[in-house]
Amino acid sequence: MQKYKIDYLIGTGQTALVYLAHTEDGLPVALKSPREEVRRDPEKAARFATEVNLSLRLSHPHLVRALAGKPLGEDAYLCLEYFGEGALDQHLGKHGRLPLEEALKLASQVALALAHVHANGILHRDVKAANVFLRGGNAFLGDFGVAIPVGRQTVAAGSPFYMAPEVYRDGISSTASDAYSMGVLAYELLSGTRPFEGDSYEALMAAHLSNYPRSLSARCPELPRATLRTVERALAKSSEERPSVAELAAALEGGLRSLRGEAEPAPAPEPEPERPLGRHGARSSEPAAPANGENPRSTTLFQRVFGKKRS
Structure with missing residues (x-):
């Protein structure tokens, strides 16, 4: 040094x-x-x-x-x-509930970063507002102090306000437990309050294991329904019922686009059913696929999650 x-x-x-x-x-x-x-x-x-x-x-x-x-x-x-503007928990403590557009933007950025972490075979295990740093209105996920490769198990890790039920119960971490923590953070950003509160570890454990948060629609009625449902699914007690972090990121981005009045990206066309090739093979009027097999309509989400274009 x-x-x-x-x-x-x-x-x-x-x-x-x-x-x-x-x-x-x-x-x-x-x-x-x-x-x-x-x-x-x-x-x-x-x-x-x-x-x-x-x-x-x-x-x-x-x-x-x-x-x-x-x-x-x-x-x-x-x-x-170095982030001179500090961490997200400090920002929330100072400003309280954020405007919905800002909340969706920050939540989607963190989710995209976490999806990239998962795509590289890593569990973060400590997603929380204190580990998100701010600069120029943008969010950056940090602190890999308890991160491990997917599939490896060590002692339980996390922060009590954000830990998934199975981490409390069995000490088991997975991409689904990271998705739960990301769901807690998204709920906190969108509603201005955490889904579960408690003044002790035991009280928080009981809340995460047995209680259900107040509906996000009651706290944030202007939130697009599809985004709302995905965030609430991320807080499911069963890990199998949760969306992936990539799905959560897409839903948050979709909510942000909807709020801004931007058009949704055009979906990829349904593939035509296979049929026997004629004497001349495929019809000449059909567009040729890109040489690398890439679907240009899917590049944007891939690029945002993985931080690069398909290769």
Whole structure:
């Protein structure tokens, strides 16, 4: 970390300290350094190394960008882009309920970023307002401190206000439990309040396991019905009944377009049934498929979720 000029401490966590620092070129950055006890504990050190490696591996327009890092050793660190406007929880605490268009925009951006994380085989496991950072009216999902590859199970992780019922009950994380957390965040953004409240871990666990939130239509009647239904499905008690995060992102984007009066993208045409080829093969009047097999109408959603065009 010698190439960074450390200014002052801006955040503390159970495993790391975060400093505001500047690069040699004067760029402000957030420098994350593991605590001494984390460096000495092989299991905790490995967890920090996973965070560094995943952060450097993932890239999306709405993910916090990792600039550099060293996974292991006495000088292990992670350098991240700095967000001077702070986190979403601070924004909500200051401004209260957001205008619907702003809420839909921020929620859809976080969902797109999370869908990209899932597409790369990673579970975030701690989606919450405090891990979403703001800049220029846009949202960026960060903090991969408890992220793991899809299919791997470790100790339960998450934040009590956002954890899925099965995480409380069995400690099991999946893309569906991330979808639940994203549903909680979307509900919070759209309605101005979390779907479940409680003053203790036990009270929150009981609420997530047994209670049902007030209908989003009662709190946000102007929300397009299709978007409303998808957000409420994300809060289903059964993981099998939830939409994927990509579906949730599409519904949030659809709600935003509807609110703005923008036309929905034209659906891809239904494929024609197969039929025996005649002497000359396919009819000459049928348009040729792109050389790479790409459906141009589906490029936009793919590009937003995966951060790149199909290849």
